[in-house]
Amino acid sequence: AVVSTQSTGNTCSLKFGMDPKTSFGKFLPGQQTYVPTIDQIDPYMCCGFNNVVLLCGVNDLKHQSIKTPADIKRIFNHYVEKLNLIQAVNKRAHVFICPLLPTKCLELNRKVLFFNHLIFTQLLPTNFGVS
Numbered sequence: 001a002v003v004s005t006q007s008t009g010n011t012c013s014l015k016f017g018m019d020p021k022t023s024f025g026k027f028l029p030g031q032q033t034y035v036p037t038i039d040q041i042d043p044y045m046c047c048g049f050n051n052v053v054l055l056c057g058v059n060d061l062k063h064q065s066i067k068t069p070a071d072i073k074r075i076f077n078h079y080v081e082k083l084n085l086i087q088a089v090n091k092r093a094h095v096f097i098c099p100l101l102p103t104k105c106l107e108l109n110r111k112v113l114f115f116n117h118l119i120f121t122q123l124l125p126t127n128f129g130v131s
Helices: 069-089 106-123
Strands: 051-054 094-097
Touching: 051 069, 069 094, 069 106
Parallel strands: 051 094
Antiparallel strands: none
């Protein structure tokens, strides 16, 4: 989990906390944010839904051991395996794949761009039921 106690440039003077006048209030107290890795995705949590949105992978790419395109491809293959499991346990699910978002870190962005390239060139054109 990520613990955050300060605002970012996108939130101006608002801070994390409980006071609705000076913070995000009870809906985003900043105490904990769930930031899963691909391993932590539970395909059975997708059962009963017609649409599943998947935005995951950045936290897997952050590890210092992930350096080469082959390392990124290994993570991508694990991502595809997890996607296949989601489709196997929920045959009616339409899975929406979100490209990974850019970060402030140049090296991580290099990894994100390659991962997104794999999504657009290898996953989306070949996988029925995925957008």
